[in-house]
Amino acid sequence: MAAVQTGTCLCGDCSFTARPKADAGVCHCAMCRKWSGGIYISVESETPLEFAAGAPIRIYPSSEWGERLFCGHCGSSLAWRTRDGAATHVSIQCFADPAQFNLTQQIYIDCKPGNYALANTTQTMTEAEVLAMVMPTEGNA
Ligand SMILES: [Zn+2]
Numbered sequence: 001m002a003a004v005q006t007g008t009c010l011c012g013d014c015s016f017t018a019r020p021k022a023d024a025g026v027c028h029c030a031m032c033r034k035w036s037g038g039i040y041i042s043v044e045s046e047t048p049l050e051f052a053a054g055a056p057i058r059i060y061p062s063s064e065w066g067e068r069l070f071c072g073h074c075g076s077s078l079a080w081r082t083r084d085g086a087a088t089h090v091s092i093q094c095f096a097d098p099a100q101f102n103l104t105q106q107i108y109i110d111c112k113p114g115n116y117a118l119a120n121t122t123q124t125m126t127e128a129e130v131l132a133m134v135m136p137t138e139g140n141a
């Protein structure tokens, strides 16, 4: 199992522990771009996040199956997770060393604005390819 790491928001009020995997990915969908204010680079945690007592965590239900966690004080985007809690993808920017993760995948690549592109070599998936992959298992959650 991956090692426990601590993540924080910008103001530090939201502190949490996670077990992030080694590989991170970018989601170019419109919701992730609006929510993060940039490109959302995240890494899956092998366990649910555990927040420090009193953390002003806020949760925005953004779709039928997903919700987004952010700090109620500074507004930092922290994590996307399935509403049943089965999967949590944490912003790599929450961790002290975002460069530790291998950036291996870009999803919703067909939703990416055309005025920028990553130089990294990654696997890419379109919106249709992502939905075809997740719907059989999570669409009814
Ligand atoms: Zn904060």
Ligand SMILES: [Zn+2]
Pocket: 027, 028, 029, 030, 031, 032, 033, 040, 108
């Ligand atoms: Zn997205």
